[in-house]
Amino acid sequence: MDTPVESRPPHDAAAIPARDLDPAALQALRAIVGEAHVLDAVAERYAYARDRLPWALYQLRAGRLPATLPAAVVAPASRDELVRVVRLANRLGLRLIPFGAGSGVLGGTLPLGHEVIVDLKRINQLLELNEIDGTVRVQAGMNGAQFEDALHARGWSANHLPQSIRMSTVGGWAACRGAGQASSRHGKIEDIVIGLEAVLPDGRLLTVRPVARRSVGPSIKDLLVGSEGVYGFITELTLRITRRPAHVQGRVYAFPTLAAGLDAMRGIVQAEGRPNVMRLYDEVESASRAQGEHGIDGHAPGEVLAILEFAGPRVLAEAEAALAHDVCAAQGGRRVGDGPYRHWQQTRYDSYSIQWQTRGWYMDTVEITGPWSALPRMHARMREAVHALRADIHFGAHWSHIYPEGACQYMTMRLPPMDEAQALALHRRVWDTLQRLCLELGGSIAHHHGVGVFRNEWLREELGTGLDLLQILKDGLDPQNLINPGKVGLRGAPGAIEIRGGMPAAQGDAR
């Protein structure tokens, strides 16, 4: 029987040895990528021992490693070097973790058993922009902001604009099945990626040729998009691009209640409007946006704000703005000054979490998908349940990925500074409460951050038999379990540690 999570011993990183790579393996890696591109000093490995999983940052803040120290870091410069690294790993039984920029927030790159990190950022060229097809070929390790800037310079955009664009790679977007700020109009990364190339766990190449659509069995592309590194290394992507919009206009509406705001967002997309940006904030998040230098006049308590942006040919953007205005007005929405829109534009790629983490708060975010019929209840019950755990936990939410059938509810929680053991237990209960309520109310436990290691615990309930399919595929592609073991709810490697919903089990407790 499983030990109850709450009673597991605290994770003591000092007890986990810094396992070094065998000198012959190090030498063989250096022969492939060059001396300078294999890092084996403890300080260098330490820098790769975490991603942006908040729980991992709490551990580091308290002087502990969140998981284990990687055995080494290797950075191939090309797909061919990567293939040689993977083949070597197969021969020597080395475990590897694909690493983009480490901005993932679910622990997808955490080494659970001293794996070798494979940093893909040197594989970073923009290969070809096809102005007739409206596509771009790009290598997976290219930085997101550099990629979008290069497209902008030529008058194009890939329209995948995550808040983390400056700190993530294009390959990481696809691997995590992410969503950007223009998703309501342009879709998520799976809608934007039309072709890809990957190195499979045994070193074979997989190519999905870029075409608008195909009907040849299940989508192979979609096995890789969202695979978080467990099915191999994405090395190249072909993305759909559009010309930069000729006209962009932002608008802000205030609604008397959250229910009215949600109905307005639903009404716009169900009337076939597709604003470039749609963001509705709950009462808590609206209050902070309505006040101050960038605020609005006459904000009433309980009023909620929505930011809309319309973009494209002027005639289209103006028609959509008029449609949205009518829908908002029908829900009692009033148009207010555009201060909150301008402020959002200026800060849209900033990260707020570090200021809280460094001051001892326990900040985290949980994004889920809910159907419209359940979203008002989801918000109310989740807020209530979090406050029932402890009244002074900050809870705020917004909806910024909007679909005709439902939306992503993105929740920010902050636990005030407190005794660490108490905070970690409470943090875990907050997560468990939100994920279970989401499942109970008919939602999906993850909209765009992925599973990593932190959501493993709830994946069986989310996927049911689907999780067995993922494991069968993993076993077939990677029989030695060499590539990113223990992630996306899949079996861990023997002797590896396990992190479940924020409570690590002891080393050796492999599933």
Ligand SMILES: Cc1cc2nc3c(=O)[nH]c(=O)nc-3n(C[C@H](O)[C@H](O)[C@H](O)COP(=O)(O)OP(=O)(O)OC[C@H]3O[C@@H](n4cnc5c(N)ncnc54)[C@H](O)[C@@H]3O)c2cc1C
């Ligand atoms: C402040 C902040 C804001 C964020 N905002 C957003 C947002 O708006 N939208 C959003 O979707 N996400 C967001 N994220 C989450 C994160 O940035 C994304 O998931 C991003 O796509 C991860 O990219 P990365 O290159 O940093 O990947 P990493 O963190 O390096 O890796 C993430 C996972 O993908 C795997 N992986 C990475 N590259 C490859 C590859 N080439 N081939 C195979 N597997 C690979 C890794 O093994 C790991 O499992 C945010 C994170 C932060 C910290």
